[in-house]
Amino acid sequence: MMKMPKTNFGPRFGFAFAPTESKRTVFRGGFGLYFANLNPALPQFIPANLLDVGQNRFLLFPSSGFPFPDISSAVGAQALFAQQRDWQGSYTEQWNFNIQQAVGQTMTLEVGYVGNRGLHLLPSGLGQELNPVNPATGQRRYPSFSTITNELPALNSNYNALQVSFGRRLANRLSFGTHYTWSHSFDENTLTFAPAAQNPDDLRGEYGPADYDVRHNLVFYYSYQLPAAPGLPGWLGEGWQVNGITGMRSGFPVNVVCGCDSRGIGAATGRPNIVPGVSLRPANLDFPSNQVNRNAFSTPAPGTFGNAGRNLLSGPSAYNWDFSLLKSFQVKEHQSLKFRAEMFNIFNTPQFANPVGNLASPAFGGSFATIGTGSGFGSNRQIQFALKYLF
Numbered sequence: 001m002m003k004m005p006k007t008n009f010g011p012r013f014g015f016a017f018a019p020t021e022s023k024r025t026v027f028r029g030g031f032g033l034y035f036a037n038l039n040p041a042l043p044q045f046i047p048a049n050l051l052d053v054g055q056n057r058f059l060l061f062p063s064s065g066f067p068f069p070d071i072s073s074a075v076g077a078q079a080l081f082a083q084q085r086d087w088q089g090s091y092t093e094q095w096n097f098n099i100q101q102a103v104g105q106t107m108t109l110e111v112g113y114v115g116n117r118g119l120h121l122l123p124s125g126l127g128q129e130l131n132p133v134n135p136a137t138g139q140r141r142y143p144s145f146s147t148i149t150n151e152l153p154a155l156n157s158n159y160n161a162l163q164v165s166f167g168r169r170l171a172n173r174l175s176f177g178t179h180y181t182w183s184h185s186f187d188e189n190t191l192t193f194a195p196a197a198q199n200p201d202d203l204r205g206e207y208g209p210a211d212y213d214v215r216h217n218l219v220f221y222y223s224y225q226l227p228a229a230p231g232l233p234g235w236l237g238e239g240w241q242v243n244g245i246t247g248m249r250s251g252f253p254v255n256v257v258c259g260c261d262s263r264g265i266g267a268a269t270g271r272p273n274i275v276p277g278v279s280l281r282p283a284n285l286d287f288p289s290n291q292v293n294r295n296a297f298s299t300p301a302p303g304t305f306g307n308a309g310r311n312l313l314s315g316p317s318a319y320n321w322d323f324s325l326l327k328s329f330q331v332k333e334h335q336s337l338k339f340r341a342e343m344f345n346i347f348n349t350p351q352f353a354n355p356v357g358n359l360a361s362p363a364f365g366g367s368f369a370t371i372g373t374g375s376g377f378g379s380n381r382q383i384q385f386a387l388k389y390l391f
Contacts, residue, residue: 002043002087008035010091024102028112029095036090042151045081077146082130088120088153098163106171111164114183118157121190127151129200135264135303155203157187157210176222183217185210189310195255198270199263199305208310209253215314216250241326247377248319252354253311256292259360262300271306272297272359280313287316288352288367297359315354316367320377321346340386348381 014030098112127149131140142148161183168176189197189206197206222244229237258272274280275296282293292313300306323346329337345351352367371377 002083003085004038004087005089008089008091009033010035026100027097028100029097031093031095034092034094038087038089043083045149046083049080077140077144079146080131080148081127082148082150084152090118090120090122090153092119093117103166107166107168109164109166112162114159114161114163116159118187118190120153121155121157121187122151122153122192123155123197123203124189124191124194125149125196128203129196129267132200133264133266138264140266152203155188155190157185157190159183159185159210170223173225173227174222175224176220178218178220180219181217182215183213184215185213195257196267196269198257200265206310208312211253211255211311213253213311214249214251216248218248219245221245235329239328239330243324243326245322246320248317250317251315254292254313254315254354254357255311256297256308256313256357256359258297258299258306259358260299262302263305264303270300271308271310273300273306274308282365288350288355290365291316291355291367292357292365294359294364299359313357316352318351318371318377319349320344320351320379321349335389335391338388338390340388342384342386344382345377345379346381351377 010033012030012032015028017027019025019027094114094116096112096114098110100108100110103109129147130150131142131145131148133140140146161181163179163181165177165179167178168174186207187210188203189195189211191211194211197203199205224242226240226242228234229240231237256272257268258270259268260270261268262270275298278293278296280293280296282290284290297308322342322344324340324342326341327339329339331337351371353369353371355365355367356363358364370380
């Protein structure tokens with residue numbers, strides 16, 4: 001039975017200070033601790049450790065295919081799952097400081113620093129493998145069992161960012177804003193469905209740019225109420241408004257793996273060696289087909305792990321322009337008709353996914369898919385129209 005922590009204390013502290021009588025300069029900052037709730041799915045496999053309950057067995061056959069081998073008389077090795085009895089919950093420490101300055105009568109400049117640190121995070125796959133294959137014997141460390149997954153909340157992450165914003169509230173028909181973030185995020189391979197660590201005995205060796213690390217991110221938006229068009233009746237030439245949002249960001253990290261099990265641990269999660277003096281980018285760099293230099297990597301010698309760091313490259317950048325045109329027609333005193341024309345990714349800019357990072361794949365170094373809405377803008381050009389009648 002797990003003992004949940006009962007002393008989680010999550011204080012928050014913040015301040016705002018305007019040092020001048022004009023109040024046109026403001027200093028703000030804050031700090032807080034934020035605890036995550038226990039994932040109720042984590043303990044679900046623990047009862048499977050009981051012989052009368054567990055149904056997890058692993059069988060190894062030298063070949064498979066048709067006809068499928070008869071496994072009715074085979075007895076596989078049992079898989080085990082472990083958790084800390086005194087569970088340590090995941091939490092983050094978050095802090096920020098920024099300066100906001102009024103510029104003129106309608107504009108504001110803000111510069112700030114944001115940081116956080118995550119502690120007691122779970123490894124990828126929700127656990128650490130405690131029963132890897134011994135490369136010398138070809139047997140697992142504990143041969144009576146197959147995998148032994150330890151749900152160990154022991155990893156860390158950190159994030160640091162410079163944020164700059166400049167905006168103008170609506171004045172003389174125009175409002176706009178721009179936000180830029182330079183950031184760097186590191187972790188020890190903490191995403192749930194990320195590839196497992198190449199060395200299950202050295203989770204700290206996975207420290208590197210996080211899978212969600214985006215170094216540069218820029219967003220610009222605007223709204224402009226068009227003046228009346230000369231020569232057109234008021235119902236047609238007045239009340240038009242244009243709006244736009246532009247987003248640009250650098251690429252997500254690319255993890256290069258050798259697609260091999262050079263260490264002989266029973267999992268093809270190893271990384272390659274880096275060839276000294278060879279550029280990681282090819283001389284004939286091309287997006288999306290040729291982004292990584294295959295000659296910069298080599299397969300590790302048997303019994304060794306590769307020396308290439310995790311997430312040592314970045315994938316394609318992404319750019320997106322959205323645009324809209326609005327018009328309101330006054331029908332009666334309390335009735336109006338609103339027209340909208342909206343265009344997403346108006347220039348139909350390709351937004352490629354990360355290149356293949358598996359050296360064993362013939363498609364290595366090329367992007368053969370586009371990003372989805374989960375990691376980017378995720379759209380080819382789309383145009384839609386709408387009419388709304390208000391009464």
